[in-house]
Amino acid sequence: PYDVLIVGGGPAGAAAAIYAARKGIRTGIVAERFGGQTLDTMAIENFISVQETEGPKFAVALEQHVKAYDVDIMNLQRAEKLTQQDGLHQVQLVSGATLKAKAVILATGARWREMNVPGEKEYRNRGVAYCPHCDGPLFKGKRVAVVGGGNSGVEAAIDLAGIVQHVTLLEFADQLKADAVLQRKLHSLPNVTVITNAPTTEVHGDGKKVNAISYEDRVSGSLNKVELEGVFVQIGLVPNTEWLKGTLELSRHGEIQTNAHGQTSVPGVFAAGDVTTVPYKQIVIAVGEGAKSALGAFDYLIRQ
């Protein structure tokens, strides 16, 4: 069996693999797509000490760094079940194989919920964005829309209002769902327009970049178009934990509950990165959490 088996090859999983391997213990890492969300990212400008890089380049660097150590990398493999037997954890893969380990680190990340309207995929990274902390500064002085009036949408609109020229917040329902204190702050800002009852219907562009968004007015039934340069989609971040339901404690949003050492509700099972309840989903945070979970797993192993 492995001493530590990591599921997920994004920033969190890669950091966990390196920290585990450096302890000289038998380490394996299973990933559906090595690099994770960074493969879908254009510019990364907030990974401290790397002033600017591109997502796919960052993903290659992650894998190279892991390969510099004695780690079994099992890429393009999807885990579908986690069980325990005879004091070992077992991770079952879709391919049919079962991997055994004394400790497991779950780092399967998350995915942004998409609007599923025409233009969204086409203009992803060309005006359509999902992360205000990451991409907000790229829209300095421009006009943007935020789609979604929950806490993350309203936080994004407040954040962006300080950077961009104008923010239009579009909410499907007849009122915002964000906390009252956030809504008060939002309504006090001069360069924000809030439109409710407004399902997004299309993202428009000139073939290269976004230039407008359309929404329906659910009250009158009319279609409206707002000219702008950017669209931030804030309708939810979905953790990749469908395969873990019933095996360990998840939050009501489906995130894995962890303590300060990355330990989950199952002894010997740790978790790190976007898949957990740790707030602020960012690369630099996922990397730190990954390192922490490997140290947590090592501490656990030396006590066995």
Ligand code: FAD
């Ligand atoms: P992920 O990167 O999601 O990696 C999860 C890994 O688990 C992947 O390898 C995946 O294939 C694998 N996996 C999932 N399910 C399974 C399974 N069942 N079996 C096996 N493997 C599985 N953050 C920043 O700090 N700066 C930015 O500029 C930035 N820009 C972003 C732009 C975009 C478009 C997106 C989508 C995100 C951006 N982020 C940015 C957020 C950042 O990418 C994430 O916070 C970070 O990648 C989380 O790392 P992670 O390792 O926890 O998860």
